Amino acid sequence: MPTAIEIYQLLPKTNCGDCGVPTCLAFAMKLAQGQASLEDCPHVTEEAAAALSDASAPPMATVTIGTGDKAVEVGGETVLFRHDEKFHHPCGLAMTLDSDLPTEELAEKAKQLGELEFERVGNMIGLDLLAVRDAGDGSFAEAAKTVAEAGGLPLALLSEDTEAMKAALEHVGDGKPLIYAATADNLDDMAHLAKQHSCPLAVKADGLEALAELSERAMDAGLEDIVLDGQPKTMGDTVQQQTIIRRAALNQKFKPLSFPTICFTDAETTEMKVLQAINCIAKYAGIVAVDFEDPTLVLPLVTERLNIYTDPQKPPQIDQxxxxxxxxxxxxxxxxxxxxxxxxxxxxxxxxxxxxxxxxxxxxxxxxxxxxxxxxxxxxxxxxxxxxxxxxxxxxxxxxxxxxxxxxxxxxxxxxxxxxxxxxxxxxxxxxxxxxxxxxxxx
Amino acid sequence: MSFEMPVENWRASITQVTIGATEQDGGTRERAITIGGAATLPFLAFEGETPRPIIAMEVLDEQPEGWPEPLVEAFSDVYGDPAAWAQKCVEEYGADMICLRLVSADPDETNASPDELAEHVKAVLEAVGVPLIIWGCGNYDKDNEMWPIVSQAAAGERVILASAEEDNYKTIAACALADKHVVLNESPLDINIQKQVSILLSDVGVKPENIVLYEVTGGLGYGIEYAFSILERTRLAGLGGDKMLSAPMLSVVGSEAWKVKEARLPEEEAPEWGPQVPRSILWEAATALTFLNAGTDILVMWHPEAVKLVRQATEDLFTSGNGF
Missing domain, CATH: 3.40.50.11600 (Rossmann fold)
Structure with missing residues (x-):
């Protein structure tokens, strides 16, 4: 990885400021720290761009789920601590629905969750995604379609059954849902589906070494939009895994873990599920999927997210x-x-x-x-x-x-x-x- | 590509501070509690020592006014009796420490005399065996008038006296030195002032093992991001070897969380937010968990159910499942 000075030698050195940074040297320092993208400089030569592509590659991929206005971007983070710069993409909040609910009930719930909004000093905040969980009874594809139509939010499709996933993608694949998940057993088929429908793919494995191997296989299959799940069993695992993944991406440039993560809540009580989600939001999760019944309890989660992802360089303001x-x-x-x-x-x-x-x-x-x-x-x-x-x-x-x-x-x-x-x-x-x-x- | 664990080598660990003194050490506490000692960031067991956080429950020395219903339900039977209140917190809710707030000292309100305040402290010391935090009313003149007597009433117990501020630290520091207590270094969300107060306390002879840090905080949704980042920065500075910022940290959770309308309002006034319980309780627990992730060592909490939830979460945070 080149130093700021090495990068500076390759820049136009005109200090034109078109990149948003006053001088080429300051821009070079930002590039070296992974806090800026070479694309921000409109005057860079092709030769220099090629030489710098490694240095300018963002340390963590940004993954887009969904299409249009409601599309959600996650990942793309550049720092371990918000005070070092800011966190760029607020973690996506998802609510999970089971595919075996009666169609009408499922549509009603999806609609309610899609419209769920809380006002905070002039800003409306709510959920970003709806996750449909395969009940394994053949209802998955229809349920995905119902939730997509009624909810109006991007989807995460939760199934390890490649046939069920294939059927669901035939209905909702155009909406760029997150495919969750590829495992060691089904990765080839899932990766194929992800490529065919241009959808992001989540890989899940027990622990980070297995996860890194699986992620590398997905990369080898030609995928760029990957989401990681190391299947933590406790909140302690979660904080440690999330921290290790963030450090591996930013400090070590370890490609297989340079992707956003997804976390789930699995506690016995609703209260503990809320706290599990709070813990994930505070510590680096890319997407948090919750599955409690009461939608009003999304309020503490969206509030936590708003706070953690506030830009610390801009004082928080309200409208006049x-x-x-x-x-x-x-x-x-x-x-x-x-x-x-x-x-x-x-x-x-x-x-x-x-x-x-x-x-x-x-x-x-x-x-x-x-x-x-x-x-x-x-x-x-x-x-x-x-x-x-x-x-x-x-x-x-x-x-x-x-x-x-x-x-x-x-x-x-x-x-x-x-x-x-x-x-x-x-x-x-x-x-x-x-x-x-x-x-x-x-x- | 083979995966290597990204382990950080921190230069220093957080200073250990012992709160409470048993008979052997000149006090009357059933047990003392040592906080601090963190050798890495919170919950990163793979990297070093991460001590368990301590929960202090707050007791007011007079009946609170305008408390929301869930708190009234939990404590109305012990209002106005700090000893009974403290006992309830320890015996029923398992509080690790009691934070006694001497609100009756406020000269604009009850204006209790230093002798009366000392009686409240003695009553709580007699009622419970856990270590204490004693908090003044925030009026500098009154606090400085009361500290010599109140501190003396707890002499030898190694309580935390709260709090020393940049422009008001001398009396409290002198009392802590004379009566062998610990001092809380309070700053208004400013890491430089926090450091400055540590320096001022050191200059008058308070040793590092007798200082705990407190940054003024906000509840979830109301400026918690400032406190979160300042706590993180303070902890990073401490682990990086800055002796003036390497003390353990305390966060006030209960009073901050219950101040905000998302906790205060009953369902009738905010139907879109759902039932006040568990909403309000989760507000306090979520605020606590956020501070724990930033490095706090002592939480000062209010609602027993929030305490229970945070304890359960802490247990899970210290449990290794599949690891990494």
């Missing part, structure tokens, strides 16, 4: 606008704060604790907290006034009283002048909101 806590009326108090998620969550949490329905006007400060935004002049009297006047809050309340964070009390004069609202200076810390509400007599 008016937010409701409880069911506020035209009499309810109006607070203003910035759009840094943590700031908003603190304010929202402390307001909820008062049980007083409240409007919160959120100003886009590019994800900075109140004091930082003030220091950067992103939270000034003029800016706040403009948002207050234009966000629609004036149609929602009959009064014109605005509560300003105490840390920026200095803005109140300008804000009153610009907005035409009367400004009350609130507490410096959001934890002071409950006692502030008491003093003000808000209810």
């Amino acid at each position: 606008g008016v937010y409701e806590v409880g069911e506020p009326t035209e009499e309810s108090p109006v607070l203003v704060t910035t759009n840094f998620s943590l700031t908003y969550f603190l304010v929202e949490g402390d307001v909820s604790a008062t049980k007083v329905p409240t409007w919160i006007v959120v100003v886009d400060t590019e994800g900075t907290s109140v004091l930082t935004a003030w220091a950067n002049e992103a939270f000034t009297g003029e800016i706040i006034a403009k948002v207050v006047n234009e966000c629609g809050i004036e149609d929602k309340v009959s009064h014109r009283n605005l509560v300003l964070p105490g840390g920026v009390a200095v803005l109140s004069g300008k804000l009153e002048e610009e907005s035409g609202w009367k400004v009350t200076v609130g507490p410096e810390e959001s934890s002071g909101i409950p006692s502030f509400y008491n003093e003000q007599g808000f209810k």
